[in-house]
Amino acid sequence: xxxxxxxxxxxxxxxxxxxxxxxxxxxxxxxxxxxxxxxxxxxxxxxxxxxxxxxxxxxxxxxxxxxxxxxxxxxxxxxxxxxxxxxxxxxxxxxxxxxxxxxxxxxxxxxxxxxxxxxxxxxxxxxxxxxxxxxxxxxxxxxxxxxxxxxxxxxxxxxxxxxxxxxxxxxxxxxxxxxxxxxxxxxxxxxxxxxxxxxxxxxxxxxxxxxxxxxxxxxxxxxxxxxxxxxxxxxxxxxxxxxxxxxxxxxxxxxxxxxxxxxxxxxxxxxxxxxxxxxxxxxxxxxxxxxxxxxxxxxxxxxxxxx
Numbered sequence: 481x482x483x484x485x486x487x488x489x490x491x492x493x494x495x496x497x498x499x500x501x502x503x504x505x506x507x508x509x510x511x512x513x514x515x516x517x518x519x520x521x522x523x524x525x526x527x528x529x530x531x532x533x534x535x536x537x538x539x540x541x542x543x544x545x546x547x548x549x550x551x552x553x554x555x556x557x558x559x560x561x562x563x564x565x566x567x568x569x570x571x572x573x574x575x576x577x578x579x580x581x582x583x584x585x586x587x588x589x590x591x592x593x594x595x596x597x598x599x600x601x602x603x604x605x606x607x608x609x610x611x612x613x614x615x616x617x618x619x620x621x622x623x624x625x626x627x628x629x630x631x632x633x634x635x636x637x638x639x640x641x642x643x644x645x646x647x648x649x650x651x652x653x654x655x656x657x658x659x660x661x662x663x664x665x666x667x668x669x670x671x672x673x674x675x676x677x678x679x680x681x682x683x684x685x686x687x688x689x690x691x692x693x694x695x696x697x698x699x700x701x702x703x704x705x706x707x708x709x710x711x712x713x714x715x716x717x718x719x720x721x722x723x724x725x726x727x728x729x730x731x732x733x734x735x736x737x738x739x740x741x742x743x744x745x746x747x748x749x750x751x752x753x754x755x756x757x758x759x760x761x762x763x764x765x766x767x768x769x770x771x772x773x774x775x776x777x778x779x780x781x782x783x784x785x786x787x
Contacts, residue, residue, distance in 0.1 A: 618780055631784045633667075633783065634654055634658055634660060636652035636658075638651070645714060647693075648688070648712070649688055650781070652666075652781060655680055655684045655685050662677050664677045666782065668780065669782075671748050672750075672773045673772075673773070674689060674773055674781055675695065690750065690771065691712045693712050698738045698739070698741050698744070699735050700746075701720075702735075703728075704728045704733070706723055708720040708723045708767070710750055717768055718750070718769040719766060719768050724765070725758060729767055732752055735751050752770055752772070753768070753770075754768050
């Protein structure tokens with residue numbers, strides 16, 4: 481060990497620039513005491529040099545390792561590093577899995593967008609096809625029930641409506657230039673009564689529904705031949721007035737137009753009796769009617785041109 485220290489001392493000689501004070505005290509430095517003190521200081525500086533300290537540490541660790549005294553610290557160190565490596569590996573695996581999942585989600589989103597666009601195109605084509613089929617079926621049904629003596633019909637689309645307690649009306653896209661006249665009856669497929677024309681413009685017309693509070697329709701119960709007057713109960717439902725007590729009236733019976741007063745052709749279906757309210761002290765019994773027409777989804781009608 482002393483041999484290696486002497487080699488290191490030779491490799492790292494102490495060098496210093498002569499100062500003014502050292503030149504003045506050169507006589508003192510030449511004395512034996514000064515020489516001993518300088519050598520001691522020089523040795524201390526060499527022994528505290530970082531390289532020498534590192535060398536001592538390395539030699540000490542080698543010695544302790546040869547004696548087996550570093551086995552427990554080594555085991556602890558390797559155990560800690562193994563745990564860190566395991567955690568690091570698991571974390572990197574999770575990150576890779578997450579990155580793969582994100583990439584997969586991105587691809588799936590792109591595929592979803594593409595499929596949605598294709599679905600929208602197909603849906604648009606399907607809607608157009610269904611609309612054409614529905615209109616053809618609508619016309620076919622009407623033509624199927626029409627006879628050669630049936631009046632001429634004008635097909636119209638519903639383009640607007642007014643639904644309040646004071647008024648129940650529709651606006652259609654056919655007017656006087658198409659042959660629509662005020663007072664004409666309006667029906668839908670199946671000869672179901674909708675209402676009548678109360679206003680006409682060149683290319684549009686206003687329809688008063690049978691649900692309108694001001695609407696009145698002369699009606700007939702098909703099964704019994706009993707007549708009455710259809711009116712709206714504040715636009716909420718239909719009732720048949722002026723049916724005397726004791727007349728044969730039952731729920732489910734069919735109500736059609738009677739043709740009296742000439743406002744509507746005879747035989748147009750209005751609805752079916754849904755409820756009968758009979759009070760002995762009253763002259764007439766109240767009969768409520770469920771309309772045959774679904775006014776909420778109504779979008780196509782026929783105007784009877786030459787009734």
